[in-house]
Amino acid sequence: MKFQIKVTDKDSSARAGKISTTRGEIETPVFMPVGTVGSVKGVSTGDLEEKINAPVILGNTYHLYLRPGLEVLKEAGGLHRFMGWNRFILTDSGGYQVFSLTEKRKLSEQGAVFSSHIDGSKHLFTPENVVDTQRIIGSDIMMAFDECPPYPSDYRYAKKSMELTHRWLDRGLNHFKSTEPPYANDQSIFPIVQGSIYHDLRKESAEFVAGKNCHGNAIGGLSVGEPVDIMYEMVSLVNQYLPADKPRYLMGVGTPANILECIALGVDMFDCVMPTRNGRNGTVFTSEGVINIRNKQWQKDFSPIDPAGTTGYGLKYSKAYLRHLVVAGEMLGPIIASIHNLAFYLWLVSEARNKILSGEFNLWKNQIVKKLAQRL
RNA sequence: GGGGAGAUACCAAAGCGGCCAACUGGGGCAGACUGUAAAUCUGCUGGCAUAUGCCUUCGGAGGUUCGAAUCCUUCUCUCCCCA
Numbered sequence: 001m002k003f004q005i006k007v008t009d010k011d012s013s014a015r016a017g018k019i020s021t022t023r024g025e026i027e028t029p030v031f032m033p034v035g036t037v038g039s040v041k042g043v044s045t046g047d048l049e050e051k052i053n054a055p056v057i058l059g060n061t062y063h064l065y066l067r068p069g070l071e072v073l074k075e076a077g078g079l080h081r082f083m084g085w086n087r088f089i090l091t092d093s094g095g096y097q098v099f100s101l102t103e104k105r106k107l108s109e110q111g112a113v114f115s116s117h118i119d120g121s122k123h124l125f126t127p128e129n130v131v132d133t134q135r136i137i138g139s140d141i142m143m144a145f146d147e148c149p150p151y152p153s154d155y156r157y158a159k160k161s162m163e164l165t166h167r168w169l170d171r172g173l174n175h176f177k178s179t180e181p182p183y184a185n186d187q188s189i190f191p192i193v194q195g196s197i198y199h200d201l202r203k204e205s206a207e208f209v210a211g212k213n214c215h216g217n218a219i220g221g222l223s224v225g226e227p228v229d230i231m232y233e234m235v236s237l238v239n240q241y242l243p244a245d246k247p248r249y250l251m252g253v254g255t256p257a258n259i260l261e262c263i264a265l266g267v268d269m270f271d272c273v274m275p276t277r278n279g280r281n282g283t284v285f286t287s288e289g290v291i292n293i294r295n296k297q298w299q300k301d302f303s304p305i306d307p308a309g310t311t312g313y314g315l316k317y318s319k320a321y322l323r324h325l326v327v328a329g330e331m332l333g334p335i336i337a338s339i340h341n342l343a344f345y346l347w348l349v350s351e352a353r354n355k356i357l358s359g360e361f362n363l364w365k366n367q368i369v370k371k372l373a374q375r376l
Numbered sequence: 377g378g379g380g381a382g383a384u385a386c387c388a389a390a391g392c393g394g395c396c397a398a399c400u401g402g403g404g405c406a407g408a409c410u411g412u413a414a415a416u417c418u419g420c421u422g423g424c425a426u427a428u429g430c431c432u433u434c435g436g437a438g439g440u441u442c443g444a445a446u447c448c449u450u451c452u453c454u455c456c457c458c459a
Contacts, residue, residue, distance in 0.1 A: 036411095277409060
């Protein structure tokens with residue numbers, strides 16, 4: 001994997017770059033739609049390519065391991081072939097499930113034992129077998145196995161957790177180096193910075209991670225409930241220590257405003273369930289602000305979803321029609337909302353890229369962030 | 377013509393003397409959602425104040441009772457069965 005920075009913004013830490021592998025290219029900054037179980041919920045791969053123009057999507061090791069399972073994925077020839085997607089796939093390692101399924105797992109030095117949320121069966125995830133699983137999935141970028149500690153976590157817990165994640169990282173990287181990609185595509189692994197909201201831990205973790213000299217680096221454990229200013233502070237701090245010539249991936253973030261602010265802090269890659277999950281639940285992101293399309297005020301508003309034309313979908317359908325579909329419980333409603341929101345997110349990061357390239361990023365960002373945060 | 381059942385808030389449907397401004401579901405209105413156990417979850421849904429409160433409600437009218445959606449009388453309407 002190569003990462004090339006085209007332009008670094010003069011007023012901020014934002015960069016416009018390009019990731020290249022044998023798979024193809026990803027222009028950064030980039031937003032990656034989340035497709036946990038081999039499906040970006042409600043959105044076909046054709047729409048991901050044509051309507052959304054996403055170069056990369058996420059899969060989830062924990063969920064794919066449980067279903068369809070490794071045998072199916074192996075026989076299918078990997079997740080790309082299984083789901084009919086030729087562009088990049090990044091897989092999360094299951095570290096987030098250590099956080100979100102906290103009731104159903106037990107941590108030890110060795111790894112995490114999960115009780116399957118599907119049938120209750122027990123499964124051990126280790127830094128090593130999580131690499132193996134991601135090999136079988138065939139993701140272009142795999143994530144190291146980590147613990148995403150909850151917020152708030154006290155200092156002692158955060159330190160212990162971070163140190164465990166570091167030890168797991170060393171084990172995972174060793175295993176990664178001693179194994180080969182099973183399919184034609186290259187595979188990279190990204191380590192993850194932890195440390196909760198503690199400055200010294202974040203610094204220590206970022207330095208530790210930076211020392212591994214991987215192709216890219218991730219920031220985890222944020223947007224788990226902490227105030228947004230603290231999140232920005234942590235991102236800013238960590239980015240001082242993560243190498244500037246490698247892509248930086250902020251995991252799980254976030255709102256359109258979060259993404260622009262973190263681009264300004266030097267982040268290149270983002271993913272979030274927000275455009276799809278919130279879209280399914282009636283929230284629509286537009287260049288004018290955030291809309292709850294279920295609200296009565298849109299009942300007779302026949303203007304396009306996003307009149308600015310940020311997405312084709314945003315022009316094609318009216319607010320009134322989308323409201324009707326969502327309120328009526330028609331499956332097309334959540335589908336249109338998801339496609340539009342994803343297309344909007346992809347528009348947002350590509351516009352950010354254009355502004356970085358033309359030297360107008362900071363000005364543009366400060367103007368648009370205010371709009372995007374508005375509720376209409 | 378004979379016999380029976382029933383009328384409760386936007387709809388459906390509980391309640392059958394005080395704990396009822398009235399269970400529950402739907403609908404309606406709003407909110408939450410950040411590396412997806414989520415096409416999910418939460419709140420409100422008679423009026424006014426909006427903590428405790430006050431006022432008008434359970435087909436209409438009248439009555440019994442300290443007290444009625446709940447008991448009695450009567451009227452109106454609906455449904456079912458038999459001829």
